[in-house]
Amino acid sequence: MTELVEVGKDGVLARTRAALAAGFRLARDVALPPLCPSCRETLGDGAGLCAECWSKLSLIEPPYCARLGIPFAYDAGPGLLSMEAIADPPAYNRARAAVRYDDVARALVQAFKYGDRLDLAPMLARWMLRAGRELFDGADAFVPVPLHWRRLWARRFNQSAALSGALSQLTTIAVHHDDLARVRATEQQVGLSKSARAENVQGAFRVPDDAKGRVAGRRLILVDDVLTSGATADACARALLRAGAAKVDVLVFARVVAPARSPI
Numbered sequence: 001m002t003e004l005v006e007v008g009k010d011g012v013l014a015r016t017r018a019a020l021a022a023g024f025r026l027a028r029d030v031a032l033p034p035l036c037p038s039c040r041e042t043l044g045d046g047a048g049l050c051a052e053c054w055s056k057l058s059l060i061e062p063p064y065c066a067r068l069g070i071p072f073a074y075d076a077g078p079g080l081l082s083m084e085a086i087a088d089p090p091a092y093n094r095a096r097a098a099v100r101y102d103d104v105a106r107a108l109v110q111a112f113k114y115g116d117r118l119d120l121a122p123m124l125a126r127w128m129l130r131a132g133r134e135l136f137d138g139a140d141a142f143v144p145v146p147l148h149w150r151r152l153w154a155r156r157f158n159q160s161a162a163l164s165g166a167l168s169q170l171t172t173i174a175v176h177h178d179d180l181a182r183v184r185a186t187e188q189q190v191g192l193s194k195s196a197r198a199e200n201v202q203g204a205f206r207v208p209d210d211a212k213g214r215v216a217g218r219r220l221i222l223v224d225d226v227l228t229s230g231a232t233a234d235a236c237a238r239a240l241l242r243a244g245a246a247k248v249d250v251l252v253f254a255r256v257v258a259p260a261r262s263p264i
């Protein structure tokens with residue numbers, strides 16, 4: 001998911017504000033137990049979500065499109081592709097997601113991304129491990145979707161890099177942090193049509209010259225927190241494939257899923 005956070009000359013002020021907010025948060029967390037980001041229930045143990053909200057997360061399970069990972073309404077046999085995958089095939093090979101991006105998943109992702117809950121990364125990665133099991137065999141490295149440097153500076157960490165690190169610990173597959181660079185800040189994707197999203201991220205990513213040797217011939221797994229239209233993942237995959245990557249798969253924690261559909 002991309003959204004524009006321009007820092008510019010107000011950056012120092014924003015940083016100061018963030019530091020103050022973190023300080024207040026620390027003071028508050030010492031005084032009060034943390035709350036479930038989805039239902040505001042008190043949490044005993046920093047589990048990210050309360051037990052009830054965890055149980056409401058909607059796991060993406062087979063049957064799904066072998067290419068896009070979009071769930072099917074019924075099982076019509078292995079290896080089937082969705083209409084979308086045939087009509088408009090992505091640059092990447094396969095995409096897999098742990099859960100549907102619904103209200104509970106959104107609350108969890110937002111707590112992780114904007115709420116200084118970097119500690120949630122191992123938990124989210126364990127769900128991704130389950131969803132991505134078909135992708136790991138023969139994979140050379142995880143490649144996090146990069147943030148533009150201004151956004152990285154404002155947010156202080158790249159959520160995709162944190163998820164990649166946690167996945168690497170679980171699988172022993174390496175993380176290549178510098179295989180992709182975001183060479184231009186992109187407009188907010190929220191509210192844009194599918195084609196506008198694709199246009200928005202076109203040319204936004206590039207493999208730096210000094211990374212080309214690492215990318216050529218490699219089987220890579222691109223990692224992000226949320227997959228919406230797939231335009232960002234597609235732009236990243238295109239850049240990696242142009243630099244000679246042998247294959248690019250995509251693994252995310254949550255993906256936006258339209259109402260149930262049938263395989264063709």
Ligand SMILES: [Zn+2]
Nearest residue numbers: 036039050053
């Ligand atoms: Zn809850």
